[in-house]
Amino acid sequence: MSSEDPEQRDRMSEVDMNPPKRLRTAESHTGTELEVEKSTVDVSIIMPVYNASCWLDECLQAIVDQDFTGSMELSVFDDASTDDSRKVVEGWREKLEARLISVVVSGHCSPKPRGVGFAKNKAISQSCGQYLCFQDADDIMLPQRIRLQYDACVLHQNSLIGCRVQRVPEGSTERYTRWINTLSQHQLITQVYTSHGPTVIMPTWFCSRKWYLKVGLFDEGGKGVPEDLLFFYQSLRQGGGLSRVDECLLVYRYHEKATTHSVTEETIWKLRVDFLQERVLSQWENFTIWNAGKQGRKLYRCLSPINQKKVKAFCDVDENKIQKGFYTYEESKDMTGGILEENLNSLQLKEGIDFCHFN
Template identity: 80%
Template structure:
């Protein structure tokens, strides 16, 4: 067991991340160490908290109303909140326990929060569920969420399980929400390189503890680190699969204080390029970048020298770009500097990396791809 933080009166030590059927959990009660034995449960709801007091009532109400008939636990880790978040959760303990939940609440009172990844890992480490249901403190799970995702996980032990969502306020992030809810099961894999991030979005994740232990833990770099995308890519590298329950099981809240806003576009871009090169481009002898504009050229510049040599052309629909005939990579140290042809998409040869934003061309991009009878995941991948 790890040593306790004397500042906290409701602190539990870290326990074995792969719990036996029964766990011995140490707590501090009245300043004295107490030890209790807890049985493993079917599902632990993993909830990191940081200054979420204004949303916790709705969030905990959603948890309380789950229709799952197995055993459940709520594991909360408070990441140095300066509001009354921990007290709000404590105020719900009796109602949750009366409903049959085990409740574990801990946290730290450091001057600075240590980040979402850290808080998630701590909430998992103090929990004992065979399955983990990740819940953000500002979102609301609908009554059937745990039941339906648990059923899906039983059949998919090495998977991240997601669901469809309803975004609030209504109309916020409209394109992103449509993307979350309408990807096909195949596209959960093929569109893993797009700028939207994980195709199974983190606030909807549900998985076996066994799979979390194989993939995890979350990166604890703190603010600005996309711990969800890093875990998502690591899961795929480990051979994990993805699945979405095609029912709306979560109300997914949009607000300016969300942790995702602290992650820079350049950080996400680099991770995506590296993953694309590793998983796709390493398997191709040559390819065409679909977009001779800013985004296509940026992708080319970010490729490894080996993969740059595989780019046979850029293709586009813009006659002005096509008439120039080629793109010169001015920053190259090669002499002469590389010149990559720019051609019309109908004259280009696949496979393609598509650097045109989805759902932004009024269906023209999709029509052009269909006209060439290309198959996503074989003949092309989306990168934007």
């Protein structure tokens, strides 16, 4: 008996990846139930799952509690979990269907998970919603999430829609959480080069299916690949917009097992530098790097030879730092105590035109 190709084995182990679309039924005035033509649902909740059984009860209860009155489905793809995640999801099927939320569950049982990007693509391919609501299995959506993001997405068909979040445990990643929740609509676009990653974070994404298909599949490189940032940048390249519902609609959990921890800082740094050069520096004849320390020098070294020649100076607002000749990271509410912002305002420089934040 010949050995199987790994790709073929994975395909064979996947369960019903493209099930037929559900049929909606309607009652006539005589009370007779009639079958209607195949139809999509309004919103598909896209949930990749890997060893998430300890969080699923809270997550799924929150889906049942949604106040959205349109049609919904939950599409789950289990990425080779070794716990009872699939069993937990199946245990909620009756409650979800009683809430008129159809449930599609599949997965694979290969020795290793294929990664979040792979699981998201599979969950989407087996779903049929006109709009996609991305939900991490360890997070909790608030009751109004789907209703408010659906309303926003109907108005912004070619955009990624986000929301504000509550971080748990309270106080974890305090600075990052503040950044997520306080960016202005303008800054959602201008600060896409910062070290934090997508300005509209992946756990809050909501978009139309047609826009997902326009942008293309999530990267399926697996562990260590920032599939969310890659998709985010590709969406911007395609002319996509960004928007945020300015209400807290998601409880965003922080824990050591989160897949984001598998992505190295160097991987993110390279993607950001490449995107900065593509979108901004290629349009500028020359520029200064406003950081005379370690990070500024690191940025310079990562630039292409062409863009290195455009650098006219390294600047800084901290005289002590310049005199020391090296950079020391210091935690603070903002890295310059407001001095940088005062300088920029005094020069009447506009973010996204005259300067951009990278770090």
